[in-house]
Amino acid sequence: MTRFPDRQPPDRQSPDRQTLDRRQFLKTTGWLTGCVAAGSSLALIAPAPARAWAIDLVVLTSAEGATLMAVARTIAPHDRLEDAAYALVVQAIDAEAAKDEKIRKVVRAGAAALGSDFAKGDESARVGALKKIESSEFFKVLRLKTLQVLYATPMAYACFGYEGEAFSKGGYLSRGFNDLRWLAEVPLEDSGPVPS
Amino acid sequence: MAAIDFKDDSAIVIIGSGAGGGTLAHELTGRGIKVVLLEAGQRQSLDSFSQVPGEAFTQLTWLDPRTQSGDWGVARDFPTLPVWHAKTVGGTTVHWTASAPRLRPWELRARTTYGNLPGTSLIDWPIAYDELEKYYKIAELRMGVTRRNDMPGLPASNNFKVMYAGAKKLGYKQVHTGHMAINSVISDGRGYCIQQGFCVQGCKMGAKWSTLYTEIPDAEETGNLDLRIESTATRIEHNPGGRVNAVVYRDRQGKEQRQKARLVCVAGNAIETARLLLLSESAKYPHGLANSSDQVGRNYCHQITGFVWGIFDKPVYSWRGATLAGVVEDEVVNQPQRGFVGGYRIELLALDLPTLPLVGLPYGWGRDFASIIDNYRNLAGLFINGEDLPRPGNRITLNPNVKDAFGLPVANVHVDEHANDRAMRKHAQGQMSKMYEAIGAKRVVVGPVPPATHNLCTARMSADPRDGVTNAWGQTHDVKNLFISDGSALTTPGAANPTLTIVALALRQAEYIDRQMKAGEV
Numbered sequence: 001m002t003r004f005p006d007r008q009p010p011d012r013q014s015p016d017r018q019t020l021d022r023r024q025f026l027k028t029t030g031w032l033t034g035c036v037a038a039g040s041s042l043a044l045i046a047p048a049p050a051r052a053w054a055i056d057l058v059v060l061t062s063a064e065g066a067t068l069m070a071v072a073r074t075i076a077p078h079d080r081l082e083d084a085a086y087a088l089v090v091q092a093i094d095a096e097a098a099k100d101e102k103i104r105k106v107v108r109a110g111a112a113a114l115g116s117d118f119a120k121g122d123e124s125a126r127v128g129a130l131k132k133i134e135s136s137e138f139f140k141v142l143r144l145k146t147l148q149v150l151y152a153t154p155m156a157y158a159c160f161g162y163e164g165e166a167f168s169k170g171g172y173l174s175r176g177f178n179d180l181r182w183l184a185e186v187p188l189e190d191s192g193p194v195p196s
Numbered sequence: 197m198a199a200i201d202f203k204d205d206s207a208i209v210i211i212g213s214g215a216g217g218g219t220l221a222h223e224l225t226g227r228g229i230k231v232v233l234l235e236a237g238q239r240q241s242l243d244s245f246s247q248v249p250g251e252a253f254t255q256l257t258w259l260d261p262r263t264q265s266g267d268w269g270v271a272r273d274f275p276t277l278p279v280w281h282a283k284t285v286g287g288t289t290v291h292w293t294a295s296a297p298r299l300r301p302w303e304l305r306a307r308t309t310y311g312n313l314p315g316t317s318l319i320d321w322p323i324a325y326d327e328l329e330k331y332y333k334i335a336e337l338r339m340g341v342t343r344r345n346d347m348p349g350l351p352a353s354n355n356f357k358v359m360y361a362g363a364k365k366l367g368y369k370q371v372h373t374g375h376m377a378i379n380s381v382i383s384d385g386r387g388y389c390i391q392q393g394f395c396v397q398g399c400k401m402g403a404k405w406s407t408l409y410t411e412i413p414d415a416e417e418t419g420n421l422d423l424r425i426e427s428t429a430t431r432i433e434h435n436p437g438g439r440v441n442a443v444v445y446r447d448r449q450g451k452e453q454r455q456k457a458r459l460v461c462v463a464g465n466a467i468e469t470a471r472l473l474l475l476s477e478s479a480k481y482p483h484g485l486a487n488s489s490d491q492v493g494r495n496y497c498h499q500i501t502g503f504v505w506g507i508f509d510k511p512v513y514s515w516r517g518a519t520l521a522g523v524v525e526d527e528v529v530n531q532p533q534r535g536f537v538g539g540y541r542i543e544l545l546a547l548d549l550p551t552l553p554l555v556g557l558p559y560g561w562g563r564d565f566a567s568i569i570d571n572y573r574n575l576a577g578l579f580i581n582g583e584d585l586p587r588p589g590n591r592i593t594l595n596p597n598v599k600d601a602f603g604l605p606v607a608n609v610h611v612d613e614h615a616n617d618r619a620m621r622k623h624a625q626g627q628m629s630k631m632y633e634a635i636g637a638k639r640v641v642v643g644p645v646p647p648a649t650h651n652l653c654t655a656r657m658s659a660d661p662r663d664g665v666t667n668a669w670g671q672t673h674d675v676k677n678l679f680i681s682d683g684s685a686l687t688t689p690g691a692a693n694p695t696l697t698i699v700a701l702a703l704r705q706a707e708y709i710d711r712q713m714k715a716g717e718v
Binding site: 193 | 249356371389400413513515566569
């Protein structure tokens, strides 16, 4: 039988650092910009020249974008996570709004109803405002999009320590799949031999 | 690979290339029988599997529209996705987590063991355990199941170490890295598991058994298989005498094709298998094919599932390692004093970061929700796999109000949970929470019930033709040359992840079909 007994991952030595696709940040109705803070999760993964980021919006205005970004951060508040990650959520919503008129209307009306002061409010004010509209289509769309996009960003991977796909690096077999030491080891009879 | 003529009525047509259909195709072609294998999805490979979780989901999942109803949590939490199975060559064996336990002898006697429970349609299997066991042994060898034969167990991952410590604190005895259809050593011309944690996205090592790169290429090598991808069966036709004689399908251009058949085996996963039988109604079979008992689509079972997460002070890195390689089997017993009949497994589970908030966590937002993800490094995970009870009203029906791309009514999935189902889930969640609390979890998070991945029993085997759709070989009671070859044929679900049982039944069915053909019975 010939299958692939000697299949090897492409490169067991490739570095752990993920690289950002710079085009993702530099692709116009509006735009969102920001800077990467030194020592932040994004600084760890962004190539040196890409310290500033900018995201162009296709159908949403800059003001709408800023409101939606504040909504995304209120839905999923992570102090250590860059604005740039939340901006990618807005970019995804903008892209969907460009394709789907129904979504465009829902998002625009929702942002308008919250008003431009929403983004300036403190977190408890923002939470209070969103609680009032939690059953609305606008909130459902924003919540789902935030969860779908935010945690798939390279910034979130870095922030929460998620190492992602492992095949290209030889799996986790030699990269810590069993390195937990704060509990007793499992007896071999209930475990199995580590291949080498 | 064979090219079988549309008008060749000597071929067997198998619909679906997953655990049941893919295995059956190999077995039949190996016996010199010509097979047309229809697969609705595309053909991926180890190299084409996406490792971006969202992309992989789209690449492998059956995403055609469905509707659902009933009081189960899935209808509320995942309104557009009642079930999660694959649409790709290899079917759900491409995305499965490869847990391959056996059913227990008493689980095959569900009606006898549990009694006549109100609100259920329990029956016993028409197969004795000893008979099934013979095929379990062949299937375990074929699939390379760990802790069986010469295949060692998988090594314990970090996530499993947490599970193990908690289980032992609670006094559980049967705790190990599972019976997994994942190579722990080089075997079957495939390499060993390198602990990627990307089982669900398609194993890029090929260490996990899948018909995509085992049974199907082996069948192709016989020269007797004609695999047609992106080919969606829409109707099974019959002759005036009532025997099936052709399968109508849409090819990749959307063009209607008609393949003549000597015999047809349906293995499209329990939702689509039932739907196809119902769609194949005719003047002779006004309620659908093989449905004189009115049991097609009924008794839908999906097993009791649910997540429990433990957050600890120290890192776990749960994503590193085979996704489901760990089990507690002590609760696979029937002890009605626990408040329910039937058993459940406690299984290891991890979710990648993008998937966790979408599938694994209870509805929420704001600081509390986000704080769970802030602790992603320190999160350990468990999953329930328990037996749910068949109910006549839990069923697949055609929804005339929603049509698929070909203008055909989609499947509606209706589930009202039995009190026994809820009691079992509550017990399991309690035990799993105690496991984590016993070893110092800072917090335990009980997750939702995800879209069903174990879709079963919608064309079940029954001794009495009035109780089910097929006999003990998956041959329909009504139509002698029509077979059911997937999880739809399971009589009851038991608490075992179903793939091993589906494969064992397909192996047994192939022998039977071969015998019946030689005897001129079909």
